[in-house]
Amino acid sequence: MSKKKTIIKWAALVVGGLIITLVSFGYWFLSLLPAPVVSKEVLRQTQPENLPYLVEGKAPNRGKILAVVTSTAVMGNSEKPTGYELTELARAYYIFQANGFEVEIASPLGGSPPVVIDADDMREYDYAFLNDEVAQNKVTNSLAMQDVKPDDYQAVFFVGGKGAMFDFPQNTYIQSLVRGYYESGKVIGAVCHGPAAFVNVTLGNGEPLIANKTISSFTNEEELLLIPDARDIFPFLLQDKLMEKGANFNEGSMYLNQVSSEKNLVTGQNPWSTWSTAESVVEQLGYTPKRREITTEESSVAILQAYETGGYDKAKKTLSNYCISNINAIDRELLAVHSIVAAMQFDLLKAIELIQLLSFSNDAVINKSI
Template sequence: MLKRYPFLKYSLGVLASLILIIVCFGFWFVSLLPAKKLNIENTIAEEIPYLSQNRISNRGKILTVVTSTAVMGKSQKKTGYELTELSRAYYVFQANGYEVSVASPLGGKAPVVLDKEDMGIYDYAFLNDEEAKEKINNTLVLEDIDFKEYDAVFFVGGKGAMFDFPNHPMIHEMLKNYYENNKVIGAVCHGPAALVNVKLSNGSALLKDKKITSFTNEEELFLIPEAKNIFPFLLEEEIRKQGAKFISSEKYLEKVNHDENIITGQNPWSTWKVAETMIKQLGHTPKEREITGEENAVSVLAVYKSKGKKAAKEKISEFMFDNSKPVDRLLIAQHSMLEVLGGKVSGFVDLVSLVSFIKSCEKKLLKNN
């Protein structure tokens, strides 16, 4: 048959070559990824200097609120609160001298989303923290709380928040009281759903004319194309409808808006900054913390988006050689795949080259040491 149809032989040869190239590229790409961190799952809070050293005496109380919703509407898709958005804020508040409570609309054990690819030492320390486990397994019922005891409230993200935060009477009453008494309000990712539909004493919407951010329409629809049919509304869209000045960044990069006593973050990667901005709003300089490799990677991605690959490489060198700071190449590799899914081949190539550059920097540092 191949003699009779020579073009078929040529086509099979091309196909075989393409398959070989793809397989070789796949092995090379995997080789760029960091090895799994050993024993990170066993991290305990006492091993982290930020949490165990130079402890700050009690300054007050902060309430964190998580969703009680375990399923997204009629879709049967599982949901809950995002562990990383609670654990990181929890430890920032605690390290800065605040007692932290965890509440939910229904109380008890709230449904949680664990994304192991995004989890770091603080998240595993939280899971191994007996006091924290007691709080998340027995969350306080919102309606039973005397919210006046707290100096601030923080609404944790997770898609479940879209269902039980927007119309909860206790949340409405609390936020009206906190805003009008200049108490601190924080929310991240889908957490700002709590701000929707809140009316102040003068009848105006809490969100009117406020600089707000949240998980964006672009981020939502990229992950769940049918989101409009699953959620009661798209969060960015609803926030805009209620008169807010919605300000966002590139998808899946850090963005925090601070307007008076309201601090909001766009997505999970904004959690650290939201929590530390809340501490500033409470009148304190946040305790010094070693910035994580993930946060440095997000900074590199922001430079890449605004200034290009060359500037991003310079930022990597600055972190790693000038300041001896890690850069999480796994996160940048994950963003390279997002570029592919978005049809941006050039972006994929650029980010893969950045991952390769980080790996080569790590080798140089290891050799020099």
């Protein structure tokens, strides 16, 4: 056999071995994700009245909160579709409603704004929102910002979605409302790309609203991992622009919960911060948020945050505590996604340790079910 044929043979064996190894790993990795306790089909049927948090121990009427969503359907010249993030609106909407606030919805252009629905992120509250006739009527007939009467509301909440980067910053009605609310002490909240509403707001003293304010928003790292050419698509990266305007940018761990409160200004970093951001708005309004059973997604975020602050052992202990109380209390898919993100960032130790946590949680499910 010639030297060339020998090299080809060994190369084929190596490539074949790698393929077999990768396929085997893939099957094993997927085996760590048990079938969901509640199927997607059942989740899709969720109605608001099926959620105890919304129907039990109703809070008294405390006024109105305005939720603002983007009207932009396409990211600049990229032809990439966009809109507001349904999960960020739905979860905040129900937090406010459960705590006694009627929620009205506005957008720069009014009418039916474009929406982004990511099936992988959808949970019971999100499907309940889609099945909520009152909520859907409000969102499909959103108020145009020019028709909003600021005095009607106790607070405003800017919902994220990449479209906000294109129509929030230049909207003079948004700028006027935010300026008036901040200077009068009314509460202003925003999550993910929602803080784009603040970048061009100037106060009566001529200073930018966000100068020397502690602010969180979707970070450069989070943006560029999902959209590598984001600098070419967006008019700016939100973290860069906020810092350019003088904000003290408060960056948390990638794709985990991070909320900043600066007097009457409350901001959250990403979609996983929506629950906490909305509840912080309620607190800034002077109320103790109604007790809520945290979601499986939030439990997994807590485990991941424990990993970021204390490493594998702390995360494993946190995971164990959840499994002791309820083996179905965590979202194993979210742990899997974060292990993949770590691998994409070439942080192989983190990826391996998160897979070990996933395996540990799977073992807990199996052992408790025997």
